[in-house]
Every structure is written in structure tokens, then in C-alpha cells.
Amino acid sequence: MEDPVSSALLAAAGLLLALWWLLGRRRRPLQGLPPGPKPWPLVGNFAFALLPNPLVRKRLLNMDRQKQLPKGEGGAGREQQPLQQNPxxxxLTALAKIYGSIFSLFVGSRPLIMLSDFEAVRDALVNQAEVFSxxxxxxxxALLSKRKGVVFAPYGPVWKKQRKFSHSTLRHxxxxxxxxxxxxxxxxxxxxxxxxxxxxxKFNPFPIIGNAVSNVICSMALGRRFDYDDASLKTMxxxxxxxxxxxxxxxxxxxxxxxxxxxLPIYPFRVLRQIELDITAFLKTIIAQHRESLDSQNPRDFIDMYLLHADEERKIDSESSFTEDYLFFxxxxxxxxxxxxTSNTLLWSLLYMSLHPQEQKKVQEEIDLVIGRNRPPTLVDKARMPFTEATIMEVQRMTVVVPLSIPRMASETTGKRF
Structure with a gap:
């Protein structure tokens, strides 16, 4: 599967590189950027994406000063692992140790500024939240999200309205x-x-936890839960x-x-396009079912509330962003x-509890003392269970629940290195 794909990609990339040289599209590097690995023409710092797996991918990021993970980063065995083979x-963590906590990368000709320490992230996302929203x-x-929804949509009046409605309705x-x-x-x-x-x-808890978390979301968004052996949920x-x-x-x-x-009609592009079509068909079928059974006097879930709000919005503004298409995203x-x-936090917690039975015992003792064995826990119990809460926070600190933030863009010049 890898060889045909790589050949096609290499051919396409070679053609583009040839055109780049023929047209003389030589660009001067942007001035004032933080340090970082030197980019290649056209592909930036991601030339390794052009190569099939059998080829050695060293030097492709032009990291002349260091080609291996820093010593002490995960043990001696990992020190010999090429950077490009890591998640x-x-x-990015290894690059930060080479170029500093604020460094730059290029995707093609587009510069990216990476923030890798607490102070820089807090300064950007907390102290200047409006600028970096x-x-x-x-x-x-953009191809997958059409720049709609609330996660990847651009910051502006439409996003603010959609987010405000979504947040208030989900809280409802x-x-x-x-x-x-x-x-x-x-x-x-x-x-x-x-x-x-x-x-x-022995069994794999991942599907069970994933189904459970999804069902809580389904109860709010779709007004129902799915059995764990439901083919449609498993497929989704x-x-x-x-x-x-x-x-x-x-x-x-x-x-x-x-x-x-x-x-292109080749892997992985063809497969991802088909997945996009299948997910679209699944969710739009559910939205259509809600439209058919919609009762304005008895909204059952988020979809019903959105459809009713969209109908009211269109009476005022025929160009309103509240549409069934936007609802899908x-x-x-x-x-x-x-x-x-949520799934990752629960799964990591299961793993660490099994690896640290003494801490597991202390958590269980606190549960028995505060909650007992005859009722389920509630949020009211949280204040009386400091060790359990600390354990959950420690799991999130030690693990990679969400390793990378969703990309942000500055809406104005900050006067800083980012």
C-alpha cells in the first residue's frame, strides 16, 4: 500500500519542485521569526512526508546541531531513535530542547510558531486570549470542516453566535x-x-469506555443512547x-x-474522503429524523433546540448562519x-491504577469512607475526596490526554516573538 502512494506523491512533488525552479519562485525567508530548523523549498520542514518508510529520514529537518532525542528523554534506548520516527x-518537545521554548517551523511556505512552555502558553492564551482566539x-x-462548527471555525460574529447558542443549550x-x-x-x-x-x-476496555462517553454526549445532542453492540454507533x-x-x-x-x-484517487486521500462521506451520511440522517419528528412544544435534545432556533432565525434573516448544514458540523x-x-483520561486512570496498587487502595479507602458501597458518587462528594481528586489530576499531569492544542492565529501584531 505504501509504495504506490509514495511513488505518486514523489512524482507530484517532483513536478511541483521543477515548476518552482522554472518559474524562479525563490522566496526570502521571513524576518524576525524565532529560531528553528531550516525549511526546504516548497515543502518546508516536512520533506520526510514525501519519502516511503524504508528510506532513512535523517537530516530532512536540517537539524545540524542534533539528530537524536536529548539525553535523558525517555531512557538510553530512545536516545538512538531518529526524531522523525517519534509521535x-x-x-516538538525535542525541537524545543534544541531551539528553545518558542521556535518556528514551516508547512510549505507557511510559518508556524510553536509555544512549548507554560509561561509562553499562558501569555498567549490567557493574557492575550482575545488576540489569539x-x-x-x-x-x-478547511476541507474537512468547511470552516464551520465551533472548534475549527474562524473567530468572528458567526462563531460567537454559534458558540453562545451551543454553550447555553448544552448547559440546558x-x-x-x-x-x-x-x-x-x-x-x-x-x-x-x-x-x-x-x-x-483479559479484555480491552477501550471500546466500552468510548461507547460510554459517546452515549453521554448522545443523550444531550441526539436525545438517546445506543446499545454497546449497536452497529451504527460502533461504525461511527x-x-x-x-x-x-x-x-x-x-x-x-x-x-x-x-x-x-x-x-487524488489513491490511499490515504481516497479513504479519508470516503470516511467523510460516511460520517456525513450518518449524522445528516439523524438530523433529518429529528426534523420529521420535531415538536416545537417539546424539544428533546440539542438538535431539536437548534432546529427550532434556526427556524426562528430565518424568519428574521434569510441569510442566517443557523442552518442544518452548520448543525452537522x-x-x-x-x-x-x-x-x-474524557475517554483518554479514564483509560489512563485505569492503567495507572493497575500499575500503582497502593494508590489504588488509598483511592478505594477514600471512596468507601465518603461514599460507601450502597450509592453512586455525586459532585457533592468531590470536596470531601481530596486524594481521589489529586489522583485524577496527577494522571492528567503525567499522561498525554491532549498532546497538542488546536492551532491558533493572532488577529493583530503582538510585538512579541509570537
């Missing part, structure tokens, strides 16, 4: 409130029953997971340089953004 967050137009993201259905507790507790009963089915046998979650995996594929980086590559955002973070 993106480890690669916008989203850059990244081709692969329990998000961040005690009223969501019954739905979570009810879902936990299904998790417990599913786990007990395996008895003493697999498609989203696979789509996210392909979106981070090294070949997909090339779409950010040459967007037309997305439409908001629902997709809820699944993608809401499922991974």
Missing part, C-alpha cells in the same frame, strides 16, 4: 451541571455490566477514530502544501472534541 508531540485556515482542516441539557449526573450514573451501570461479562478474562466511532488517524498521516501533511492532493465537533479527552 508529533515528542518530536482566531483559527488559521489550514487546508486539510446538563453540561457542567448536577443535572447531568443521572445520565452519567445510568451509563455507568451499562459499563459495569459490560465489564462483568468478561469475568476474570470507528470512522471518527480512523479519520482522525488518517488526518495526522504524514502524507496528509502534503495537503496543507498542495490542497488538490486531497482529491457542530454535532461532529461535539463527538470529536468531547469523546477523546
Amino acid at each position: 508529533p508531540h515528542l518530536l 482566531d483559527r488559521p485556515s489550514i487546508p486539510i482542516v 441539557f446538563g453540561l457542567g451541571k448536577h443535572s447531568l449526573e443521572p445520565k452519567i450514573i445510568e451509563e455507568f451501570k451499562y459499563v459495569k455490566a459490560e465489564i462483568l461479562k468478561h469475568g476474570d478474562e 466511532l470507528k470512522l471518527m477514530s480512523r479519520g482522525l488517524e488518517l488526518s495526522l498521516n504524514s502524507h496528509m501533511i502534503l495537503v496543507n502544501i498542495c490542497p488538490w492532493l486531497y482529491y 457542530i454535532i461532529a465537533d461535539l463527538f470529536i472534541a468531547g469523546t477523546d479527552t
Whole structure:
């Protein structure tokens, strides 16, 4: 599968490079950028995305000062691992040790500024939140999201209206409130029953946890939950997971340089396009079902509330951004953004509890003391369970629940290195 793809990509890249030289499109490097690896013509710092796996990928980031992970970063065995073979967050961490906590990379001719320490991130996202609230137009993201929804949409009046409505409506259905507790507790009963089915046998908890978290989102957004063996839910979650995996594929980086590559009839572009179509069909079918059974006097969930609000908006403004098409992207955002973070935290917690039985015992003792064995936990118990809360926070500190932030764009010049 890899060879035909690589050959096609190399041929396309070679043609583009030839045109680049023939047209004499030599660009001077931007001035005033933070330090970083020297970019290649056309492809920037991502030339390794052009090469098939069998080829050695050293020197492609032109890191003349250091080609290996810094000593002490994960043990002696990892020190010999080429940077380009590491996950993106480890690669960026290693680059920060070489070029500093604020450094630059190029995707094609587009510069990216990476912030890798607490002070820089806080300065940008907290102290200057309004300036850094916008989203850059990244081709692969724009092709998939159409720059709609609330996660990847550009900052502006439309985004503000959509986010305000989404946030208030989700809170109406329990998000961040005690009223969501019954739905979570009810879902936990299904998790417990599913786990007990395996008895003493080994099993993978990932599907169970993923289904449970998705069902809590479904209860707010779709007004229903799905059985864990429901084919449509299982297919949907697999498609989203696979789509996210392909979106981070090294070949997909090339779409950010040459967007037309997305439409090539070869792997992985063809597969990602089909996943996009399948997810679209699934969610739009659910939206259509809600439209058919919509009762203005009894809205059941987020979709019903959105459809009713969209109808009212169109009476005032026929060009309103509240449309069924925009609703689709908001629902997709809820699944993608809401499922991974919670699922990853729970799965990492299971792993660390099994690796540290003494801490597991202390957590259980606190649960028994505060809650007992005859009722489920509630948010009211949180203030009386400092060790359990500290354990959850420590798991999130030690693990990579969300390794990379969603890209941001400055809406004005800050006068700083970023």
C-alpha cells in the first residue's frame, strides 16, 4: 500500500519542485521569526512526508546541531531513535530542547510558531486570549470542516453566535451541571455490566469506555443512547477514530502544501474522503429524523433546540448562519472534541491504577469512607475526596490526554516573538 502512494506523491512533488525552479519562485525567508530548523523549498520542514518508510529520514529537518532525542528523554534506548520516527508531540518537545521554548517551523511556505512552555502558553492564551482566539485556515482542516462548527471555525460574529447558542443549550441539557449526573450514573451501570461479562478474562476496555462517553454526549445532542453492540454507533466511532488517524498521516501533511492532493484517487486521500462521506451520511440522517419528528412544544435534545432556533432565525434573516448544514458540523465537533479527552483520561486512570496498587487502595479507602458501597458518587462528594481528586489530576499531569492544542492565529501584531 505504501509504495504506490509514495511513488505518486514523489512524482507530484517532483513536478511541483521543477515548476518552482522554472518559474524562479525563490522566496526570502521571513524576518524576525524565532529560531528553528531550516525549511526546504516548497515543502518546508516536512520533506520526510514525501519519502516511503524504508528510506532513512535523517537530516530532512536540517537539524545540524542534533539528530537524536536529548539525553535523558525517555531512557538510553530512545536516545538512538531518529526524531522523525517519534509521535508529533515528542518530536516538538525535542525541537524545543534544541531551539528553545518558542521556535518556528514551516508547512510549505507557511510559518508556524510553536509555544512549548507554560509561561509562553499562558501569555498567549490567557493574557492575550482575545488576540489569539482566531483559527488559521489550514487546508486539510478547511476541507474537512468547511470552516464551520465551533472548534475549527474562524473567530468572528458567526462563531460567537454559534458558540453562545451551543454553550447555553448544552448547559440546558446538563453540561457542567448536577443535572447531568443521572445520565452519567445510568451509563455507568451499562459499563459495569459490560465489564462483568468478561469475568476474570483479559479484555480491552477501550471500546466500552468510548461507547460510554459517546452515549453521554448522545443523550444531550441526539436525545438517546445506543446499545454497546449497536452497529451504527460502533461504525461511527470507528470512522471518527480512523479519520482522525488518517488526518495526522504524514502524507496528509502534503495537503496543507498542495490542497488538490486531497482529491487524488489513491490511499490515504481516497479513504479519508470516503470516511467523510460516511460520517456525513450518518449524522445528516439523524438530523433529518429529528426534523420529521420535531415538536416545537417539546424539544428533546440539542438538535431539536437548534432546529427550532434556526427556524426562528430565518424568519428574521434569510441569510442566517443557523442552518442544518452548520448543525452537522457542530454535532461532529461535539463527538470529536468531547469523546477523546474524557475517554483518554479514564483509560489512563485505569492503567495507572493497575500499575500503582497502593494508590489504588488509598483511592478505594477514600471512596468507601465518603461514599460507601450502597450509592453512586455525586459532585457533592468531590470536596470531601481530596486524594481521589489529586489522583485524577496527577494522571492528567503525567499522561498525554491532549498532546497538542488546536492551532491558533493572532488577529493583530503582538510585538512579541509570537
